[in-house]
Amino acid sequence: MAGDETTHDTARTEDRFPRLSRDTADGADETTGLARVLVQMDAVALAEDIANLALDAARAATSPQDGAYSYVIRVVTDRAVLAGVDVNRLLEAQLARLASRIHQYPPSARGPRKAKEAPEALPTAVLPPVAGIQTPGPTRTSVERDHQIGGEVSFHDLGFDLDVAHHLTRNTRSDERLVVEVDGLTPIPGPSKILDRIWGLTSLSEERLLPALAREAGRLAQAEARASAAKDSIRTLNGEILDLAKHVQEARRRSTLVRQRTEQRTSLGDALPELEAAVAAARSRYELGCALREDIDTFVATALTPQRPGARPPALDAATVEELAGASGRARPAYVLYTRLIAGGIDQAIEPKSGSDQFRALAGASAEFALLGSRGRLLTSGVRSVLQTSTMRLDNPRSFHQDRPDYVGVDRVGNE
DSSP states (O other): OHHHHHHHHHHHHHHHSOOOOOOOOOSSOOOOSHHHHHHHHHHHHHHHHHHHHHHHHHHHHSOOBTTBEEEEEEEEOOGGGGGHHHHHHHHHHHHHHHHHHHHTOSOOTTSOOOOOOOOOOOOSOSSOOOOOOOOOOOOOOSSOOSEEEEEEOOOTTSOHHHHHHHHHHHTOOTTEEEEEEETTTSOOOSOOHHHHHHHHHHHHIIIIIHHHHHHHHHHHHHHHHHHHHHHHHHHHHHHHHHHHHTOHHHHHHTHHHHHHHHHHHHHHHHHHHHHHHHHHHHHHHHHHHHHHHHHHHHHHHHHTSOSSTTOOOHHHHHHHTHHHHSOOOOSSOEEEEEEEEEEEEEEEEEEOOSSSOEEEEEEEEEEEEEEEOGGGOEEEEEEEEEEEEEEEETTEEEEEEEEOTTOOOOOOOSOO
8 A cells, every 4th residue: 555655656746747858959969958058057157257357358458548448349159250360361462462453554565464363262261160079978976866867968059159248248347338249140340441442442443444444455456457457458569569460561661669569568567567566465455454353353252252151251251350350440449259168068867855856967067268359469268167056856946956066256346
């Protein structure tokens, strides 16, 4: 009878509190739930600490104006976006080269023909995107358990960048003027130097290259017409000379006319190589201009077209991190805060207890971060980790309790 009551009580408990199923969302399993929630709680603590560390580093690197510290911090979570610095430099170099070619066009009339200069390919990701770091699964303890779950947690959708941005805004001091931007959510602020230079290149091409190219097309047509006229005249003179040669006696009487025609033919024949050289030079200058125009069109199209599905155009990647490539042109200093969760896992179990089963979990998360200033200057960086225990009696949800063992957060208080 006692055994039947125990069986009945157990069944009733399972009806109210069903057994936990695997809940790790580790990439192969798309389920989400409690495991992600517990890791998310750890991520909040990391986000606040990283925000405070970034604010302190930005403050130390900024000179106050009128008694206030003013700066912009852009939060990015994909290390690959930092490849935009290299893309920025490549775009700048290509822009300078193409602008120089426009200013030097057309070349000297007798200058050698130059080969077409194809624009360099733009790298879509100089630094490879960093995938989530896979950490070993949590170890299982020797405590006897009715049900136990352990595993890694997919953390790419935990909104870590938004948490960091929230704490950046929340923890600013009274003498700080901070603008927070989140990559992917905040539009690139204008004006952008690299985008302005791309538009400037297209304007320079329209205003200077196209008129010069039209003039060269006219010169080519004139040179071809002169050479063609000389060839036609030579053919006509040849015919007249042959016709006169058929009538010897008459030709003798008209020796002066024969001599004149022969001299004219010789003169035109001597001038023909120079005329043909002029045609070749005019054609070379014209084709060089056409090649330059094609290079400009290819460059602009490549800079403004995403290189892979879901990516941004290289020009926008370059504009995002302009402050790392050099002076950004903003009125206030601009910094880029790269931060990303790199690990997250949970070990959870239901332990049978007299009266009520008890839920226990140990969740942990790690994040890396780096605050970068103008020209890629590293202001602060590091990796931080946090662990958190959670316990709850299954028959009393109000008994839920959490504790972070030996974890000391970074506090940012006062008005230094």
